[in-house]
Amino acid sequence: MSLFPSLNPPLQDWRGKRVWIVGASTGIGHATAAALHGLGAQVIVSARKAQALDDFVQHHPGSVALVLDATDSVAVQAAALQLLAQGPLDVVMYCAGHYQAMRADALNLPELRRHIEVNYLGGLNLLQAVLPALLARGTGHLSLVGSVAGYRGLPQSLAYGPTKAALINLAETLYLDLRPKGLGVSLINPGFVATPLTAGNAFAMPALLTPEQAARAIVQGWADGEFEIHFPKRFTLWMKALRWLPDRLFFYLLGRATP
Numbered sequence: 001m002s003l004f005p006s007l008n009p010p011l012q013d014w015r016g017k018r019v020w021i022v023g024a025s026t027g028i029g030h031a032t033a034a035a036l037h038g039l040g041a042q043v044i045v046s047a048r049k050a051q052a053l054d055d056f057v058q059h060h061p062g063s064v065a066l067v068l069d070a071t072d073s074v075a076v077q078a079a080a081l082q083l084l085a086q087g088p089l090d091v092v093m094y095c096a097g098h099y100q101a102m103r104a105d106a107l108n109l110p111e112l113r114r115h116i117e118v119n120y121l122g123g124l125n126l127l128q129a130v131l132p133a134l135l136a137r138g139t140g141h142l143s144l145v146g147s148v149a150g151y152r153g154l155p156q157s158l159a160y161g162p163t164k165a166a167l168i169n170l171a172e173t174l175y176l177d178l179r180p181k182g183l184g185v186s187l188i189n190p191g192f193v194a195t196p197l198t199a200g201n202a203f204a205m206p207a208l209l210t211p212e213q214a215a216r217a218i219v220q221g222w223a224d225g226e227f228e229i230h231f232p233k234r235f236t237l238w239m240k241a242l243r244w245l246p247d248r249l250f251f252y253l254l255g256r257a258t259p
């Protein structure tokens, strides 16, 4: 129990709620869609892999698959129009993500651009498509999936980290603008989760979660009305602490930890 009122209207009763998750064919988005379906929500799952979305619908009756590429603003707009014509959306989650390890001595501009396209601009495409309807209704919730990798510069994170930093800033600004208009806005910053995105990591990932554990933390964070939903705390609190270190100490520690 907190001394302070929650930052968002708590999302506790999912029965009959309509939720659109973009980036739901695998990993965290897929597990969150399954968890919400189990709680009674109608889930609309989007991503590029049609087969994975169809499999989801097969196993989760009443859910809907909507194939799209989040980097295609026209396709995202068309999908939103189609959904909104059938009724309002209660929660919209941007969970699409792309990750390739990159360092400055192997800078790859197409890959850098790809990260911005998927991780950041895709989110903007979704915002543009759903915000007018959410604002007109004066209720609903937007959730962006960032990462603790957006807190500070990190090794191997030349392409990924800046896109997550941008999402964190975006979510904070959206909260300021949209909360007074009745909307909820949350930012989800996971630590390491075992998904296709992290499968190529060659290093041991501390405090690694399953997608199902991540989904449980997200659902709990929404129920608690949190703005930033970060997990697992045993890892993310250390990552947060890095933000408070003086630069000299930060670079020394990260330099020692980096092969």
Ligand SMILES: NC(=O)c1ccc[n+]([C@@H]2O[C@H](COP(=O)([O-])OP(=O)(O)OC[C@H]3O[C@@H](n4cnc5c(N)ncnc54)[C@H](OP(=O)(O)O)[C@@H]3O)[C@@H](O)[C@H]2O)c1
Pocket: 022, 023, 024, 025, 026, 027, 028, 029, 046, 047, 048, 049, 050, 052, 068, 069, 070, 071, 094, 095, 096, 097, 098, 099, 118, 122, 145, 146, 147, 148, 189, 190, 191, 192, 193, 194, 195, 196, 197, 198
């Ligand atoms: N796993 C972690 O440790 C971790 C940690 C912090 C943050 N995150 C973030 O969590 C989110 C989910 O990642 P994940 O770990 O669950 O990885 P994942 O299993 O690879 O999921 C990524 C999802 O994004 C979709 N996607 C990728 N490009 C897309 C595009 N152009 N258009 C539409 N959908 C697209 C993928 O589906 P298709 O390929 O079918 O399009 C997939 O559904 C990402 O934002 C990621 O950055 C993950």
